[in-house]
Amino acid sequence: MILVMNRDCRKEEIEKVRKRLEINGFKYDVMYGEKHVLIPIVGDLTTSDAGRFESLACVEKVLRVSLPYSLVTRDKKNSDSVIDLGDGVSIGGKYSIIAGPCSVESEENLRNIAEELNRHNVRILRGGTFKMRSSPYSFQGMGEEGLKILRKISDRFGMKCVSEIPDIGKIDCFLKYTDIIQVGARSMNNYEMLRELGKTKKPILLKRSPYAKIEDFLLSAEYLILGGNPNVILCERGIRTFDDSSRNTINIASIPLLKKKTHLPVIMDPSHGTGNREIVSRVALASIPLGADGVLIETHTNPEEALSDGFQSLTPEDFRLFIKKAEKFLSI
Ligand code: PEP
Ligand code: MN
Secondary structure (H helix, E strand, C coil), X not given: CEEEXXXXXXXXXXXXXXXXXXXXXXXXXXXXXXXXXXXXXXXXXXXCCHHHHHCCCCEEEEECCCCCCXXXXXXXXXXXXXXXXXXXXXXXXXXXXXXXXXXXXXXXHHHHHHHHHHHCCCCEEECECCCCCCCCCXXXXXXXXXXXXXXXXXXXXXXXXXEECCCHHHHHHHHHHCCEEEECHHHCCCHHHHHHHHCCCCCEEEECCCCCCHHHHHXXXXXXXXXXXXXXXXXXXXXXXXXXXXXXXXXXCHHHHHHHHECCCEEECHHHHHCCHHHHHHHHHHCCCCCCCEEEEEECCCHHHCCCCXXXXXXXXXXXXXXXXXXXXXXX
């Protein structure tokens, strides 16, 4: 970190900065240039808040040299993290497919969907239960009843399951029924909940907020690991841009970028990323050469009748074709 002060600042002001640095045990230097006084600070500054120096009246700006996170980085852990879900199922180190309906709608419906997925050896079933819908008039999900169904059907086919948690008060309920807790795009900034989930060891599927920079996304993952939970999976699901030709703008570059920056598994959600069944498969396939650790895809036996996101859910035939092409890509 480098503090930039105006050359005209008084001696006492520089002393004030020195004192603050010394109290915090930082090593620093003071360099007098023609227009500025520069104070380079060395040491582990990950946990120091640049804003605290910026608030000193005499400091013009603070230049950050090191990253504001450390636990998620490859400097901290050089090998790819593998999140073990038990019974030989894991995410990371190989390509995983998570699939299922946007929402759990009924036991029979989920059984039919899971049966199809099981045919293609999908080992992780998704299903929304407490739906965070923009409109209060849209289907809100089956709640705890939906979680019970998700657990029952997953067990029936020897699958693991994932569902999105709506708020901090539901943590115990999700710990009981799910194998992975999904923190949805709308909750990526719910730091209070991230802190609580960090106290558990439950695998967390953290989705990127549509308004988050990569740095914000990684900082949310840092909350979880700092809390004591290293089992974090990152999911790129598109961001909001001026372009409304797709539901979200899926940032495919973020996959290799994230893989370079972090040891955590990175997966792609082409369903919410595009919002368009006709292109979901092709975008999903792109995740393979991009180096993703897997995809999360919405599927439904009858998307036209789905209670949520039918327009982006693959039919059984679409899914069969996707798997066929994915197998080809994966064998190259
Ligand atoms: C979902 O996966 O069901 C979902 C709502 O996704 P997102 O949080 O990415 O919008
Ligand atoms: Mn959905």
